[in-house]
Amino acid sequence: METHHPSKILMTADTLGGIWTYALELVKALSAAGTQVALALTGNPLTEEQRQAASEIKNLTIYESNYKPEWMDSNLDDVARTGEWLLQLRDEVEPDLVHLNSLVHASLPWNKPVIVVAHSCVVSWWQAVKNYNAPKTWDKYKEFVTKGLQAADMVVTTTQAMMHMVAETYGPFKQSNVVYNGRGQQHFRFGKKEPFVFTMGSIWDEGKNISILAHIASDLAWPVYVAGDNTHPETGQSIELENVHFLGSLTNNEIADWLSRASIFALPARYEPFGLAVLEAAMSGCALLVGKIETMAEIWGNAAKYVDPNNADDVRDTLQSLIEDEFCRNIMACRAVKRSHGYTAEQMAQDYTYLYSKLIRNEVPVY
CATH class of the missing domain: 3.40.50.2000 (Glycogen Phosphorylase B;)
Known part of the structure; x- marks a missing residue:
């Protein structure tokens, strides 16, 4: 033909x-x-x-x-x-x-x-x-x-x-x-997983909804690392939050390194038409926590934990459960890796x- x-x-x-x-x-x-x-x-x-x-x-x-x-x-x-x-x-x-x-x-x-x-x-x-x-x-x-x-x-x-x-x-x-x-799998790798939660984006991005994650971080047993700035792009306002570490703007290689070591990747988004960052985390062997929205459910099926993006208690409790349950975390990471092979x-x-x-x-x- x-x-x-x-x-x-x-x-x-x-x-x-x-x-x-x-x-x-x-x-x-x-x-x-x-x-x-x-x-x-x-x-x-x-x-x-x-x-x-x-x-x-x-x-x-x-x-x-x-x-x-x-x-x-x-x-x-x-x-x-x-x-x-x-x-x-x-x-x-x-x-x-x-x-x-x-x-x-x-x-x-x-x-x-x-x-x-x-x-x-x-x-x-x-x-x-x-x-x-x-x-x-x-x-x-x-x-x-x-x-x-x-x-x-x-x-x-x-x-x-x-x-x-x-x-x-x-x-x-x-x-x-x-x-x-x-995404090309060659950009990402599995490393020795460490006890922290990782995410990417601006804390002021209402769609990505990282702010809800940052504000419940003080209740978590693990620290939260954010690839992004704590300074508002328009007002210049900076914030400091307990148990949250802002890493600023990272290169692609630096992001790949953080993902290779992160045990959990969290993005409780209200709006995310696809989510390349979530795919990158899946290819890096992270357990995934995402917002319970139609696009995320379509892409990730049973390979992610879902939370109500408007419910801070749900985000905190689901994250803490993943932190405490290593077996569940490993199962979710394996599912995420397998699912990522389709993208x-x-x-x-x-x-x-x-x-x-x-x-x-x-x-x-x-x-």
Whole structure:
């Protein structure tokens, strides 16, 4: 059967979160199919670590900008300028297909098949975290995202639960699929496990909900280590909490080292469409404690302990139970490792290559 792998893709990403990690993993894994990727970046300038990581991927060409990602700006001031820049790149790169990891630009006149991956969105975040609709200031964002997703030739999410949320808010779509994220196991290792709880993120991130973990830490028998800062990014306010150790910003190698030694990884999130950090912890042999939300249950099944993210007593008691029960901890760690084998970068790339080929083979009409 003839294959129709794209030889060249124009992909978007931002430099500020998990999409950067996702994009690098995917691009690297796509090299097996001979696919070259032009990666158009929004957000902050690349760090030296990011630039070094990108330079090691032979099928990747980076294009940088200083435009803001749409999720940072309810007024969407940079959307038009970003769109003009992306279309210029389209003309320069001449891709076979466009892979957008942002939500608003699929409605541009690409004249190419367009796939959009909805990793997260402001509207679903607001509903999950605040339990009410996003303020009116985000109406323009919702309008632009709806237009973009409905124009896409295919919409992808990283879980079925996220697809339900996105389709309900922005649908209907022309085509849709779920592709689970993946990571390369070679980045992570098992070490001698030590008596501490580890987590990653900002204590002010209401979605990740690390604050509830930090505030019950004084009741735990083990210390809690946080890969993140204790200084608020806007106010400069710093906090000190008993039994909580803030490690600041860590390199990927440092995170891998901490995960290899952590006995428990905890992320009692209210909103987490996939959770690459949880996958990294599972690949490192940690017992997992996560928020009881649909996306986490879909990904981890019986390989994690679940807690009500709004119930501090539940978080404390479940964590303390894991701390006290070494046998249970070991069982949960083994389940997490086994489950993580289903979320590899290679499988992710195979799934995307299939979708790319499907779009190219169908000679998707231009709208």
